[in-house]
Amino acid sequence: MSVKKPYHKENLRRDLLDAGRKYVRDNGHQGLSIRMLAQQVGVSPGAPYHHFPDRRSFLLALAVDQFDALLQEASQDTEDGLSSTDVVKLRAMKFVRFALDNPHMLELMYESDLTRPDVAPQLQQYQEKSHQSGADSILRCLPDISEKEAGMRNIGLWTSIYGLVSMINKGIIRPFGDGEYSIDEICDWVVDRAVRSALAP
Known part of the structure; x- marks a missing residue:
């Protein structure tokens, strides 16, 4: 006992x-x-x-706790002496690693009863904070574009990234070519191109 x-x-x-x-x-x-x-x-x-x-309130607190940890980690990147462009890619790659290492937690945070049919207000707040943080990072790289343009570029960037990790976690994208294309290489290539597109003049 x-x-x-x-x-x-x-x-x-x-x-x-x-x-x-x-x-x-x-x-x-x-x-x-x-x-x-x-x-x-x-x-x-x-x-x-x-x-x-109840159980739902616990799961919501758990998802919020993970969002908070991700945002806190992202906020530290600007203190590392990196260029603005490197910060955007680093944040994207950190999310990719988190998503691939924690597929069940990713599901709870983005594709569970907490987000369907409506997103829980607490999670929506964190999603909006995350979006604003990403848009601000793009705006620092491209100070001449509008805030709306930065937001749209951020949406495009994260659509690519979330689609990538979702397809990997579901087994749709996997290593192929007898190891010639590893998951790490695929992630680095896709994220690099997505960031370049988001930051194109």
């Missing part, structure tokens, strides 16, 4: 999110239950409900 451990309020929330992230990464979100997570972190079945009223 597992020993139930006392938790400070903020620690329990963080421990539940960490356990949920690991579960989703390994198994997807469909089979996740609050009771199971409570058992994993060693608390009573009712303890998580002080932080998350």
